[in-house]
């Protein structure tokens with residue numbers, strides 16, 4: 294985690310002294326979030342979030358990568374959980390992962406369509422995952438871009454929900470969290486998050 298700069302640190306290195314003053318004033322949310330591009334399974338955090346399916350028994354994409362890296366004990370624990378509803382979240386150990394826990398959440402199957410139900414379910418994924426972070430007294434968590442792969446949620450509106458929901462939650466629970474990492478895998482998402490994080494977190 295020490296290798297991943299917070300959003301504030303990243304910005305500070307690119308700004309002149311005046312900007313720096315502005316950025317450091319207030320001690321806002323920029324210290325609590327990071328943008329990381331790469332494989333979520335290598336992150337040494339308290340919990341990584343898995344974009345699972347309702348069976349919780351593994352699948353493709355990030356789910357497959359997490360199960361592969363965690364080993365078969367993860368499958369066994371998931372098997373005992375009796376699945377998970379869309380928008381909800383369940384927690385397991387991390388087993389062979391560097392992360393201590395895995396929070397499994399099930400995003401909506403959007404197939405390109407964003408309606409009220411999809412928005413509500415994706416928002417719930419982020420909120421319910423963060424509520425588990427709090428319940429287990431964890432301090433650092435990394436999220437992948439839930440639903441934007443096989444489930445087909447359009448990337449830009451998905452990022453709005455991810456960033457907006459996390460921001461609101463941190464504001465309400467700032468003493469409960471040290472760092473939320475947005476772990477993007479694709480260049481498209483990296484560009485989208487970078488742009489939006491500058492707007493959402495910079496002025497705090």
Ligand code: ADP
Pocket residue numbers: 331332333334344345353354355356358400437438439440441442443444445446476477478479482
């Ligand atoms: P969903 O079924 O919820 O759409 P996917 O796993 O298909 O989940 O995709 C969710 C996001 O996870 C996509 O942006 C995909 O590129 C990304 N992803 C795939 N593998 C990894 C990984 N190892 N680490 C982080 N993100 C990943």
